[in-house]
Amino acid sequence: MNTAETEMSYTIKKLEIEKMKKDEKQWDLIDKAKQVLISWAKDNNVNVFAVQFVPMFDLSLEVYVFYDNDLEIEKYLNNGISNKVKKVFINELNSLRYFEDFNEKIEFIFDSNENVVKNYQGSYFFRLR
Numbered sequence: 001m002n003t004a005e006t007e008m009s010y011t012i013k014k015l016e017i018e019k020m021k022k023d024e025k026q027w028d029l030i031d032k033a034k035q036v037l038i039s040w041a042k043d044n045n046v047n048v049f050a051v052q053f054v055p056m057f058d059l060s061l062e063v064y065v066f067y068d069n070d071l072e073i074e075k076y077l078n079n080g081i082s083n084k085v086k087k088v089f090i091n092e093l094n095s096l097r098y099f100e101d102f103n104e105k106i107e108f109i110f111d112s113n114e115n116v117v118k119n120y121q122g123s124y125f126f127r128l129r
Helices: 003-043 070-078 081-095 113-119 124-128
Strands: 048-055 061-067 106-112
Touching (some): 003 048, 048 124, 061 070, 061 081, 070 081, 081 106, 106 113, 113 124
Antiparallel strands (some): 048 061
């Protein structure tokens, strides 16, 4: 391997490591914001069953919030709870300075554990695909 090839190989490996570090940072910040959201939901008697994430290639993010049952999806959309869920999560990402490194495009999808059990054999993996 000549010097140019060695330098190119080094540069590629360095970029791969930086990408891995950025991915790890994104997951770390998302997890911290998730913990704040879960705590807020518990303190406010909001039945959040699970929260899942799908980071996209353009560094945007899909946030799946699963309530316990289908009735809660409509209830929480109508009474403003789902909007508060969005605000709590986004405000925490702001405080963690998430948007300095990652796309501000965040899409929230509200669903229920009841739906996952009924229509996806209880598999969140199948639901998120």
